[in-house]
């Protein structure tokens with residue numbers, strides 16, 4: 001009996017089941033020889049055929065399917081990168097969608113221009129409306145929605161959810177480009193400088209407490225809906241906060257409303273990327289004041305996290321809260337979407353082995369996190385956006401990226417390849433007891449993130465994925 005069982009397992013694990021599922025060459029939106037070479041190389045080197053197939057499907061997915069517009073025009077290119085399921089460009093998603101190719105842009109001028117085009121487009125959007133999370137390609141693509149929003153969004157806005165990490169995504173995209181290329185031609189432009197000033201000004205306004213800003217709010221949002229996370233408390237004000245140095249975010253990276261607007265992971269990402277972008281600004285002439293503004297805000301936010309966001313949990317001790325309100329109130333949980341608590345080392349806010357991170361991580365991956373689900377097919381983090389018992393592959397990938405425990409990483413790789421419902425792609429979420437029930441067949445951001453995981457393992461733990 002036991003022996004037969006063992007044999008069956010062997011057979012099952014040696015079969016390659018996942019389909020190669022890239023669109024035909026003539027239907028791909030953007031092609032890069034460097035990307036193709038890397039995929040070919042990894043098909044040869046990787047031990048596990050399914051993980052290799054997943055890599056070849058997922059890694060190029062943004063380029064294959066979501067680069068809706070690219071114009072290599074002078075003096076600066078323009079790129080419009082849609083999420084995939086919706087033909088609008090999210091600031092956060094588009095940054096994340098491009099991130100897998102960061103290390104390749106030096107060897108491919110067109111890829112480099114694709115990045116610069118996205119930075120250029122994002123700067124234009126942010127100057128237009130710093131409170132929007134997503135934009136349309138042109139003003140004719142109007143969505144009929146009855147949102148009550150202040151300030152009134154310009155026609156190009158696709159959705160007016162103010163999410164702090166949207167602004168921070170622009171900072172991150174700018175700095176990775178500068179780190180890779182040293183090209184500051186666009187960063188000298190008044191458009192980019194204005195966008196940075198807009199980010200700082202918006203953050204400064206969004207540090208204000210509720211009473212302090214009352215009657216003079218910069219941002220209000222309410223929507224007619226039966227889904228409570230799609231609108232804000234108190235006629236669009238959000239729940240009350242008291243100034244404490246943190247910056248508010250009306251919505252989370254899941255596009256769900258925050259419970260308490262001082263969203264800690266978004267603030268952690270803000271402090272990291274303000275310091276990074278300050279390094280670009282320091283190299284520019286005549287921008288000493290802007291440089292100081294970035295560093296000052298970054299330091300203020302970091303201090304505020306230390307003073308207001310580290311809380312005492314009855315089981316896990318001192319951990320970082322997901323959201324706080326500055327009155328001493330806090331919400332302990334984590335959501336799969338990055339920025340998250342689980343992703344803090346990925347976001348370069350703290351080290352993987354920091355004891356505060358390790359305690360927070362243990363909490364996030366336990367049943368004390370209301371959005372941690374453990375079922376027969378997987379255990380991992382989800383969130384209120386899809387709901388109970390739906391685990392997000394994004395959280396599984398981040399779990400593997402934030403540990404050096406080989407057994408933990410291998411387990412995530414096994415789960416990822418077993419839960420694509422034979423599509424060969426990452427989904428938004430799947431039922432923890434039945435992966436054939438999933439949301440979003442098309443999630444370019446997390447497809448790319450799987451690619452990033454494999455690239456990271458190629459450097460840090462090649463023995464886990466490559467043939468001897």
Ligand SMILES: *[C@@H]1O[C@H](CO)[C@@H](O)[C@H](O)[C@H]1NC(C)=O
Nearest residue numbers: 069070071072073074075078
């Ligand atoms: C590219 O941009 C230039 C300058 O804005 C414009 O004249 C040209 O028509 C654009 N090309 C395409 C293919 O959209």
Ligand SMILES: *[C@@H]1O[C@H](CO)[C@@H](O)[C@H](O)[C@H]1NC(C)=O
Nearest residue numbers: 068087136137138139140141
């Ligand atoms: C406006 O955007 C829509 C949707 O992306 C597209 O179908 C249409 O051709 C665009 N119009 C112009 C004038 O570019």
Ligand SMILES: *[C@@H]1O[C@H](CO)[C@@H](O)[C@H](O)[C@H]1NC(C)=O
Nearest residue numbers: 188284285286287288289290
């Ligand atoms: C520096 O900035 C000041 C104030 O904005 C401006 O008046 C001056 O012309 C700038 N100098 C240079 C060299 O750009």
Ligand SMILES: *[C@@H]1O[C@H](CO)[C@@H](O)[C@H](O)[C@H]1NC(C)=O
Nearest residue numbers: 365366367373374375379380
């Ligand atoms: C999930 O539940 C199983 C069965 O109760 C348990 O053995 C396992 O440790 C749990 N996994 C996690 C990550 O909590």
